Amino acid sequence: MRKVAALPRLFGAAGALLAGHTAAGLQVWMLDAPHLYARKGGGPYLDGDGHDWPDNHLRFGALSWVGAQIAMGRLGGWQPDVVHLHDWQAALTAGYLHFDPAPGARPATLLTIHNLAFQGLFGAGMLPALGLPAGALDVDGMEYWGNLSFLKAGVQWADHLSTVSPTYAREIRTVEHGMGFDGLLRARPDGLTGIVNGIDDAVWNPATDPALVAQYSVRRLHAKATNKAALQAELQLEARPGAPLFCVVSRLSTQKGLDLLLAALPRLLARGAQLAVLGTGERALEDGLRRAAHDHPGDVAVTIGYDEPLSHRMQGGADAILVPSRFEPCGLTQLYGLRYGTLPVVARVGGLADTVIDANEAALRDGVATGFQFSPVVADALAVAVERACDLFADPLAWQRVVKRAMTRDVGWSVAAGAYRDLYDRLPTPAPPGFT
Ligand code: ADP
Numbered sequence: 001m002r003k004v005a006a007l008p009r010l011f012g013a014a015g016a017l018l019a020g021h022t023a024a025g026l027q028v029w030m031l032d033a034p035h036l037y038a039r040k041g042g043g044p045y046l047d048g049d050g051h052d053w054p055d056n057h058l059r060f061g062a063l064s065w066v067g068a069q070i071a072m073g074r075l076g077g078w079q080p081d082v083v084h085l086h087d088w089q090a091a092l093t094a095g096y097l098h099f100d101p102a103p104g105a106r107p108a109t110l111l112t113i114h115n116l117a118f119q120g121l122f123g124a125g126m127l128p129a130l131g132l133p134a135g136a137l138d139v140d141g142m143e144y145w146g147n148l149s150f151l152k153a154g155v156q157w158a159d160h161l162s163t164v165s166p167t168y169a170r171e172i173r174t175v176e177h178g179m180g181f182d183g184l185l186r187a188r189p190d191g192l193t194g195i196v197n198g199i200d201d202a203v204w205n206p207a208t209d210p211a212l213v214a215q216y217s218v219r220r221l222h223a224k225a226t227n228k229a230a231l232q233a234e235l236q237l238e239a240r241p242g243a244p245l246f247c248v249v250s251r252l253s254t255q256k257g258l259d260l261l262l263a264a265l266p267r268l269l270a271r272g273a274q275l276a277v278l279g280t281g282e283r284a285l286e287d288g289l290r291r292a293a294h295d296h297p298g299d300v301a302v303t304i305g306y307d308e309p310l311s312h313r314m315q316g317g318a319d320a321i322l323v324p325s326r327f328e329p330c331g332l333t334q335l336y337g338l339r340y341g342t343l344p345v346v347a348r349v350g351g352l353a354d355t356v357i358d359a360n361e362a363a364l365r366d367g368v369a370t371g372f373q374f375s376p377v378v379a380d381a382l383a384v385a386v387e388r389a390c391d392l393f394a395d396p397l398a399w400q401r402v403v404k405r406a407m408t409r410d411v412g413w414s415v416a417a418g419a420y421r422d423l424y425d426r427l428p429t430p431a432p433p434g435f436t
Helices: 056-071 087-098 151-159 166-171 182-186 221-234 258-270 283-295 308-317 334-338 350-356 360-366 379-393 395-405 415-424
Strands: 002-006 016-023 026-031 080-086 108-113 122-123 146-148 160-163 192-194 244-254 272-281 300-304 320-323 343-347 370-373
Touching: 026 056, 056 080, 056 087, 056 151, 080 415, 087 108, 087 151, 108 151, 108 415, 146 151, 151 182, 151 395, 160 166, 166 192, 166 350, 182 320, 221 308, 244 283, 244 308, 244 370, 258 283, 258 379, 272 283, 283 300, 300 395, 308 334, 320 334, 320 379, 334 343, 334 350, 334 360, 334 395, 343 350, 343 379, 343 395, 350 360, 370 379, 379 395
Parallel strands: 080 108, 108 160, 160 192, 244 272, 244 320, 272 300, 320 343, 343 370
Antiparallel strands: 002 016, 016 026, 122 146
């Protein structure tokens, strides 16, 4: 690895930007600052107890500062045409660029918001440690109810904003879903674009997936039943091939609406259906789900934990996947469900609304249905959608037609990649230096 530049003292002990690694033909630069990033336990954002790392402002401030230097062409003798920032962790790059003292052309910036619930909030007193001027702490800057918000810096100063589905782009401009940012977003009427995420359709391919006991495709659909039998056996569910098997793979948080699923569970079970849940998160939800499994052995199986191979086996073996989210910027598990012919039953919000076509009478007749939607996001409406899924499941030919349609939808990255390329081409020209 070659050292491109040193991290300034502002961000603590020594750190450096390294080059020399390539991935998929692209040069990757790495910010090597062990005092900020080499942590035992926990994850990139949270410590082992689920709390934010106390120096997250410096950890992501440093990352954002380096982003701004790269944007200005100061590192490695190369300047990008477009700088694409993701979420609050990178959003401060737009702030560093806004306050950059030196003249020089800067590239256009795009901030993608993946989930508005995460806003990068820190005490106002941390501003000097980030090397930003006092003027940044302004209602027209990154001040947010007396705090600093890294996300707000991006929303204020990036040249354009995007989020991960057209419906979520509309929703976050409303008071109901705007999480306090709706006014700021409404102030940029043409400044926010929604582009649905793709999935890695090589990793998520039922025809080649090594996690499945039997690979299958639209033409070899009968093999899906083998995965269902294996999943029932693995999770100690009763071996009932004729029972609709619903699954959930999710963070267990209020966002994901799994309390609604617990409330709707009696009606799911009354239809002779089964439920398999894989997830980890909030204690109350974990406990509620564990209790449901305990009360309904053979019909409800709950695995608390994070287990990628099992998530593949659940997508491969279940008949349907439930995503009852209260809000969902894009959602990935319903896309995996489409690819695996595991029909999504989803709340009509955000990316879920944009990626699943409800199996209503007209859609069934026209052969375009790919799953089930419900609204409003309440337990009763979820139960009705589950019952509709059970009704369709009772007609194997009709069910299979929807499964085949779902599996042939293109959910890979190519559509999104084309949309991002077009957006990059349309980005506004950045304001000249010194212009505020
Ligand atoms: P979010 O990013 O809000 O958690 P998404 O649906 O966009 O929700 O993405 C969640 C991703 O995490 C999916 O790839 C899903 O399969 C995976 N996932 C969530 N929980 C688990 C789990 N307990 N075990 C394995 N994979 C999980």
